[in-house]
Amino acid sequence: xxxxxxxxxxxxxxxxxxxxxxxxxxxxxxxxxxxxxxxxxxxxxxxxxxxxxxxxxxxxxxxxxxxxxxxxxxxxxxxxxxxxxxxxxxxxxxxxxxxxxxxxxxxxxxxxxxxxxxxxxxxxxxxxxxxxxxxxxxxxxxxxxxxxxxxxxxxxxxxxxxxxxxxxxxxxxxxxxxxxxxxxxxxxxxxx
Amino acid sequence: xxxxxxxxxxxxxxxxxxxxxxxxxxxxxxxxxxxxxxxxxxxxxxxxxxxxxxxxxxxxxxxxxxxxxxxxxxxxxxxxxxxxxxxxxxxxxxxxxxxxxxxxxxxxxxxxxxxxxxxxxxxxxxxxxxxxxxxxxxxxxxxxxxxxxxxxxxxxxxxxxxxxxxxxxxxxxxxxxxxxxxxxxxxxxxxx
DNA sequence: AAGGTAATTCAACGCGTGTAGAACTCAACG
DNA sequence: CGTTGAGTTCTACACGCGTTGAATTACCTT
Numbered sequence: 001x002x003x004x005x006x007x008x009x010x011x012x013x014x015x016x017x018x019x020x021x022x023x024x025x026x027x028x029x030x031x032x033x034x035x036x037x038x039x040x041x042x043x044x045x046x047x048x049x050x051x052x053x054x055x056x057x058x059x060x061x062x063x064x065x066x067x068x069x070x071x072x073x074x075x076x077x078x079x080x081x082x083x084x085x086x087x088x089x090x091x092x093x094x095x096x097x098x099x100x101x102x103x104x105x106x107x108x109x110x111x112x113x114x115x116x117x118x119x120x121x122x123x124x125x126x127x128x129x130x131x132x133x134x135x136x137x138x139x140x141x142x143x144x145x146x147x148x149x150x151x152x153x154x155x156x157x158x159x160x161x162x163x164x165x166x167x168x169x170x171x172x173x174x175x176x177x178x179x180x181x182x183x184x185x186x187x188x189x190x191x192x
Numbered sequence: 193x194x195x196x197x198x199x200x201x202x203x204x205x206x207x208x209x210x211x212x213x214x215x216x217x218x219x220x221x222x223x224x225x226x227x228x229x230x231x232x233x234x235x236x237x238x239x240x241x242x243x244x245x246x247x248x249x250x251x252x253x254x255x256x257x258x259x260x261x262x263x264x265x266x267x268x269x270x271x272x273x274x275x276x277x278x279x280x281x282x283x284x285x286x287x288x289x290x291x292x293x294x295x296x297x298x299x300x301x302x303x304x305x306x307x308x309x310x311x312x313x314x315x316x317x318x319x320x321x322x323x324x325x326x327x328x329x330x331x332x333x334x335x336x337x338x339x340x341x342x343x344x345x346x347x348x349x350x351x352x353x354x355x356x357x358x359x360x361x362x363x364x365x366x367x368x369x370x371x372x373x374x375x376x377x378x379x380x381x382x383x384x
Numbered sequence: 385a386a387g388g389t390a391a392t393t394c395a396a397c398g399c400g401t402g403t404a405g406a407a408c409t410c411a412a413c414g
Numbered sequence: 415c416g417t418t419g420a421g422t423t424c425t426a427c428a429c430g431c432g433t434t435g436a437a438t439t440a441c442c443t444t
Contacts, residue, residue, distance in 0.1 A: 195438085197437085198439045200440065239434080242434080247432080
């Protein structure tokens with residue numbers, strides 16, 4: 001693979017690079033991830049990444065373009081009314097996180113939120129429009145916004161401890177039990 | 193301040209460096225923080241940091257040496273029995289976070305948990321001994337460990353959104369109201 | 385007053401990084 | 415079969431980083 005010039009066979013090199021970028025950004029965070037590392041992971045020269053995506057910032061932006069539309073998410077959560085929203089959002093949250101394919105970009109977002117203002121903005125915007133824009137109005141009351149935010153914070157806290165920090169008690173618990181224990185607490189923020 | 197050699201006046205330069213390091217590590221995380229930046233913040237030459245603390249890793253280790261002893265924390269939480277532990281831990285948590293002096297090292301730990309395995313280990317160990325070792329036994333039941341961990345995850349989630357991500361709804365709410373809304377939910381994990 | 389020791393800075397090294405442009409090779413199309 | 419254009423790599427630059435060893439100044443002891 002040392003030779004120069006175009007490769008034979010029409011592979012989706014751009015997609016391979018993007019996948020490698022998501023894995024690297026997710027595993028190491030924005031700053032610790034390197035273009036050279038991503039290139040190595042994709043089996044490609046670093047300059048090719050630049051050719052396709054431009055700067056590192058642009059590649060990161062492409063990496064955290066979530067395959068989750070806030071509108072769809074809100075719809076899924078609210079299917080069945082506000083009384084089942086707690087279980088719906090909890091189930092959805094961990095379904096997405098436990099799926100390796102969707103985990104990488106989420107990890108990239110979460111780690112990015114800590115390293116770059118851009119990443120933090122993505123997180124704010126996503127939960128802002130999905131949760132506060134669509135779910136909070138269904139809760140009602142003056143502190144609906146606060147309660148919805150606290151529900152989100154709890155989910156994110158579990159994700160941080162389970163997937164990033166590796167807190168043993170939360171790592172070893174099966175997803176089903178985790179959802180069963182957590183969902184009622186989330187629900188309590190919506191209807192109580 | 194351009195001259196070389198020892199300075200007149202017996203300032204606590206080592207302490208100044210440590211404070212600057214905590215601020216920088218807290219603001220930017222381990223990797224994005226630089227020795228040169230910390231030195232500039234302390235008004236000092238980069239080499240001096242090396243002279244006092246050794247490598248960057250060593251400086252970081254010194255920075256996240258929390259002024260919180262797990263034993264004391266557990267004692268404060270459990271004063272008044274398990275029935276008031278929810279409010280106690282919530283109040284303590286935000287008292288410490290809202291105090292600028294203690295916020296910096298906490299921020300350094302939290303951001304460090306995302307950037308370095310060392311930081312993640314600090315978080316695991318602290319909450320592991322303080323919460324799981326001392327508080328969980330007072331809860332009782334087979335899933336006591338899980339419930340205590342979920343309580344911790346909720347607090348950390350709020351800290352992440354309020355202090356790192358800057359989630360508007362959680363930033364603008366006064367601490368008192370935050371504690372009032374949150375404490376019952378934490379308590380529910382302990383006694384219910 | 386003198387000598388030793390701790391505090392502090394200077395200057396520099398080697399390394400890994402993001403990025404740029406030129407060179408090369410394959411595929412598509414006439 | 416030749417030409418064009420997209421795909422891909424090579425080489426190189428300039429920069430900021432952590433780290434080091436020597437040089438310089440002030441305080442402390444005797």
